[in-house]
Amino acid sequence: MKRLLASTIVAAGLAAGVSLGGTAPARAADCGTVTIANMNWASAEVLAWIDQIILSKGYGCNAELVPGDTTPTLTSMMEKGEPDVAPEAWVNAAREPLDKAVGEGRLYFASEALPDGGVEGWWIPKYLAEAHPDIKTIDDALKHPELFPAPEDASKGAVYNCPTGWACQILTANFFKAYGAADKGFVMVDTGSGAGLDGSIAKAYERKEGWLGYYWAPTAILGKYEMVKLSMGDGVTHDPAEWNRCNTVLDCADPKPNAWSKSEIFTVVTSRFKDAAGPAYEYLTKRTWSNDTVNKLLAWMVDNQATGEQGAIHFLKTQPQVWEKWVSPEAAEKIKASI
Numbered sequence: 001m002k003r004l005l006a007s008t009i010v011a012a013g014l015a016a017g018v019s020l021g022g023t024a025p026a027r028a029a030d031c032g033t034v035t036i037a038n039m040n041w042a043s044a045e046v047l048a049w050i051d052q053i054i055l056s057k058g059y060g061c062n063a064e065l066v067p068g069d070t071t072p073t074l075t076s077m078m079e080k081g082e083p084d085v086a087p088e089a090w091v092n093a094a095r096e097p098l099d100k101a102v103g104e105g106r107l108y109f110a111s112e113a114l115p116d117g118g119v120e121g122w123w124i125p126k127y128l129a130e131a132h133p134d135i136k137t138i139d140d141a142l143k144h145p146e147l148f149p150a151p152e153d154a155s156k157g158a159v160y161n162c163p164t165g166w167a168c169q170i171l172t173a174n175f176f177k178a179y180g181a182a183d184k185g186f187v188m189v190d191t192g193s194g195a196g197l198d199g200s201i202a203k204a205y206e207r208k209e210g211w212l213g214y215y216w217a218p219t220a221i222l223g224k225y226e227m228v229k230l231s232m233g234d235g236v237t238h239d240p241a242e243w244n245r246c247n248t249v250l251d252c253a254d255p256k257p258n259a260w261s262k263s264e265i266f267t268v269v270t271s272r273f274k275d276a277a278g279p280a281y282e283y284l285t286k287r288t289w290s291n292d293t294v295n296k297l298l299a300w301m302v303d304n305q306a307t308g309e310q311g312a313i314h315f316l317k318t319q320p321q322v323w324e325k326w327v328s329p330e331a332a333e334k335i336k337a338s339i
Contacts, residue, residue, distance in 0.1 A: 031055065031059055031060060031061035031062075031276065031277045031278070031279075031280040032061065032062060032276060032277075033061070033062040033063075033064065034055055034061045034062065034063045034064070034084045034085060034273060034277070034280070035064050035065075035066050035082055035083035035084045035085070036048050036051050036052055036055075036063060036064065036065050036066065036083060036084065036085045036087060037065075037066060037067075037068030037073040037083045037085065037086045037087065037089075038065040038066065038067060038068055038308070039068045039069055039070065039073065039086075039087075039088060040067070040068075040069055042220065042298050042301065042308070042311075043088060043218045043219075043294050043298060044087060044088035045308035045311075046297060046298070046301065046308045046311040046312050046315070047087040047088050047113065048065055048087050048088075048308065049065070049308045049309045049311065049312035050087075050312040050315060050316065050323070051063070051085060051087050051284070051287070052064075052065055052312075053312055053313070053316065053335065053338070053339070054283060054287075054316075054323070054326070054327060054331070054335060055280055055283070057334055057335050057338040057339075058283070058327055058328075058331030058332070058334050058335045059277075059279055059280040059283065059331055061277070061280055066083050068083065068086065070089065070090050070094075071094060073086050073089070074086060074089060074091070074094045074097075074098060074268065075094070075097075077101075077107055077268065077270055078094075078097055078098065078101045078106065078107065081106070081270050081271070081272060082270070083270075084269060084270050084272065084273035085110075085267065085268075085269050085270075085273060085284065086267065086268040086269075087113060087267050088113050088114070088265055088267070089113075089265065089266055089267065089268045090118060090263055090264070090265055091109075091264050091265070091266050091268065092261075092263055092264055098268070105271055106270070106271055107268055107269065107270060107271065108268070108269050108270075108271065108274045109266045109267070109268060110266070110267040110268070110269045110274070110281065110284040110285050110287075111266065111267045111284055111285050111286065111287055111288050112264070112265070112266055112267075112288055113265050113266055113267045113287070113288060113289075114218065114265040114288070114289070114290075114291060114294070115288055115290070116217070116218075116290055116291040117262035117263050117264055117265055118216065118217070118218075118262070118263030118265055119216060119217040119218075119229065119260075119262070119263075119291060120168065120214070120215075120216045120260040120263070121214070121215075121216075121229045121230065121232070121260055122138055122141075122159075122172075122175070122212060122213060122214060122229070122230050123211075123212075123213065123214075123215050123227040123228060123229050123230065124141060124148075124210070124211060124212055124227065124228055124230060125201075125204060125205060125210070125211055125225070125226070125227055125228070126226035126227060126228050127208060127226075128147065128210050128211075129228040132144070132147065135147075135230070136230065136231055137230055137231040137232070137233050137234070138175070138179055138230050138231070138232060138233060138257075139179060139233055140230070141212050141230060142157070142179055142180075142181055142184045142186060143184070144157070145157025145184065145185035145186055147210040148186075148210040148211065148212045149209070149210065150186075150187050150189060151189065152187075153187070155185075156185055156186060156187045157181075157184075157185050157186040157187070157212070158186065158187060158188075158189045158211075158212065158213075159172070159176055159181055159186050159187070159188055159189065159212050159213050160189045160191055160197060160200050160211065160212065160213025160214065161173060161176075161188050161189060161190055161191060161213065161214060162191070162197065162214050163191055163192060163193045163194055163196065163197060164190070164192070167248065168214050168216070170248060170249070170250050171214075171247055171248060171260075172188075172213070172214045173188065173251075174246065174247050174248075174249070174252050174255035175247075175255065175257065175258075176188050177252075177255050178255040178256050178257050178258075179257060189213070191213075197213075197214075197215070198221050200213070201215070201221055201225055201227070202221075202224075202225065205225045215227065217291045217294075217295060218291045218294035218295050218298065219295060219298060220295065220298035220299045220301065220302040221299075222291075222295045223292075223294075223295030223296040223297070223298050223299030223300075224299040224302070224303075232257055232258070232259045232260075233257055236257045236258065236259050237259050238258065238259045238260065238261040239258050240261075242256055242258050243258055243261075267284050267287065269281065269284060279328060279331070283326055283327055283331070286325065286326045286327075287323075287326045289322060293319070293322060297311055297314070297315050297319075298311075300314060301314075313339055316335060316339050317339055320332075320336070
């Protein structure tokens with residue numbers, strides 16, 4: 001994944017944000033103008049629109065979307081105090097300066113937007129996992145090249161890699177080497193692009209064939225096609241030193257198995273918004289959803305060629321059991337009446 005993020009948010013920084021999360025009640029009108037980062041990938045875009053609608057219609061904020069991306073947005077929030085809200089911030093990309101800003105009370109972690117975190121790894125289709133319950137780890141899968149026929153040579157098994165230029169391409173190639181996949185009868189398949197990688201999964205599902213390779217969540221593909229993430233192996237945990245020494249290095253000579261770390265995804269807000277917004281800030285402290293919910297919404301958006309705004313409205317209309325837990329009863333009624 002292009003936004004490959006490692007490490008985790010230090011406990012002190014998170015504690016600082018949460019411990020200061022309480023705020024005295026305020027009128028909705030006190031929310032005023034709120035700028036929300038509309039980041040340039042689907043899950044972040046639809047979440048920004050959900051926040052815009054809920055803050056505007058439910059809490060009377062003048063909520064505006066502004067263009068954003070992980071590093072530029074967080075840097076601007078730390079240095080300039082704007083925008084007010086980063087709904088889906090992959091915070092490990094700026095861990096040290098962000099922890100400092102949180103510790104100094106300039107920024108706050110309102111909530112863990114995706115408690116599951118960003119998930120990366122090697123996956124197989126659910127129907128294959130159910131037919132072969134013995135396959136639970138990467139090593140288990142590599143014992144069966146016949147179940148994952150390569151498109152150019154069915155006598156070989158295939159491991160589908162990330163597109164050229166993505167960080168996960170280097171990682172997958174190094175894990176291919178670390179697990180001795182070539183010696184076990186496998187070849188690496190270059191997917192060429194994100195669409196090519198998606199297409200390889202769709203094709204396997206249509207034909208009910210085996211598929212083994214890299215993917216991540218939250219994504220539309222995993223909302224449409226059920227996949228099972230394989231374990232990296234018993235006792236294999238994330239080793240940051242080994243990750244930096246070799247796993248992320250092009251053509252490393254001696255890579256070793258290593259687990260992806262959970263990519264921490266939080267909603268980050270400025271102190272100005274947290275101090276002034278009252279109930280609107282409290283909404284963001286409660287607003288979390290699962291990868292499964294996001295995956296299914298993204299799949300609907302792809303199938304219907306929907307924009308982020310259309311996806312947000314669809315979610316609010318069809319998933320009240322999810323979002324009504326985030327808001328006050330009064331705000332829920334206003335939101336329902338507006339969509």
